[in-house]
Amino acid sequence: MKNIKPFGPSIGRARISNKFFKCLNNEFNEKSKSKKIDYSSKLASQIKKELKISEKFVKKNLEKELMNHITKFLNNEKIKNIKEIKILNLWVVRQFKGEYNPIHYHEGDLSGVGYLTIPKNMTNNKMVKNKKIKTNGTIDFINGQKGFLSKSIYNVVPKLKELIIFPNYLLHTAYPFNISGERRSFSFNAKIILKK
Numbered sequence: 001m002k003n004i005k006p007f008g009p010s011i012g013r014a015r016i017s018n019k020f021f022k023c024l025n026n027e028f029n030e031k032s033k034s035k036k037i038d039y040s041s042k043l044a045s046q047i048k049k050e051l052k053i054s055e056k057f058v059k060k061n062l063e064k065e066l067m068n069h070i071t072k073f074l075n076n077e078k079i080k081n082i083k084e085i086k087i088l089n090l091w092v093v094r095q096f097k098g099e100y101n102p103i104h105y106h107e108g109d110l111s112g113v114g115y116l117t118i119p120k121n122m123t124n125n126k127m128v129k130n131k132k133i134k135t136n137g138t139i140d141f142i143n144g145q146k147g148f149l150s151k152s153i154y155n156v157v158p159k160l161k162e163l164i165i166f167p168n169y170l171l172h173t174a175y176p177f178n179i180s181g182e183r184r185s186f187s188f189n190a191k192i193i194l195k196k
Contacts, residue, residue, distance in 0.1 A: 001072035001165075006154035007143045012073035012165035016065065016114050021161055023061050024186060025116050027053060028092045047101065049094040053186075058090050066090075070110060070190060073165045081195040090188040092116070093174075095137075096181075101174035103142065108189035111170075113139065114163040119181025123157060137177035141170055158183070 001014040032051055053062075067085050074082060088108050093101070122137035139156050146152045156164065166172070168189060177183065 001069055001076060003073060003076040006141070007151055009143060009167045009170050010073075010077055011141060011154065011170075012069070012076070012163075014069050014072070014163045014165070016069075016161050016163050018161075020062060020065050021116065024053070024092065025184075027057055027061075028094075028116070028184070032092075032094070047093055047095050047099040050091055051094075052089065052091045055087075055089075058087055062090065063087055066112070066188065066190070069112075069163055069165060070192075073110070074192070079194070082192065083195045084193040086191040086193070088189040088191055090186060092184065092186045095174065095176075095183040095185070097178055098176050100176040101172075103171050103173040105171055106168040106187075106189050108168045109192040110165055110190045111168045111188065112163055112165045112190075113172075113185055113187050115158045115160055115183075115185050117182050117184035118158055118160050119177065119179060119183055121179060122177045122181065122183060124179060135175045136179075137175060137183050139164075139172055139174045141166060141172045143170060158185070 001012050003010045003012050028051060032049065066087060070085055071082065119137070123134035125134060125136050135155060137158065139158065141154045141156070142152060144150065144152050
């Protein structure tokens with residue numbers, strides 16, 4: 001876990017294990033065949049296929065690793081008086097050409113996003129070729145306003161198996177891309193209870 005501070009709030013960047021990666025991808029592939037558990041209507045995205053992962057599955061297969069990453073992130077911020085970490089929810093987002101996630105924030109105290117599939121050449125823009133900054137399929141974290149010596153946007157190009165942890169209130173957006181392929185990510189929210 002590496003904490004960075006591109007502006008006010010810190011952002012943590014780490015890698016998920018192969019076990020976590022395979023386990024969550026397999027669960028999504030198995031459950032995504034059912035329309036009954038589509039989670040899209042509950043989320044801000046302009047994406048057709050999103051799936052909430054059951055609390056039981058998260059607790060059994062994913063919670064321990066997520067809590068380890070969250071604890072390291074908080075320790076790097078000198079927060080050591082953690083009484084309890086509760087994973088509130090976790091869902092998988094299956095994004096295709098033209099779909100996107102508008103600027104939004106989450107519930108809880110901390111949130112995270114991790115990457116399970118990235119299309120090859122996702123950041124390429126077929127329509128505009130002369131751009132130095134390529135945002136197709138990337139995620140922006142937004143805080144405050146731009147000023148002298150003060151950035152307000154931190155752009156991240158997703159990497160396979162990368163996990164990004166951030167405060168729930170930090171505004172963020174995932175841009176559309178215009179090539180074929182799937183950008184699959186997972187997101188979660190967590191409540192942090194501190195000792196008094």
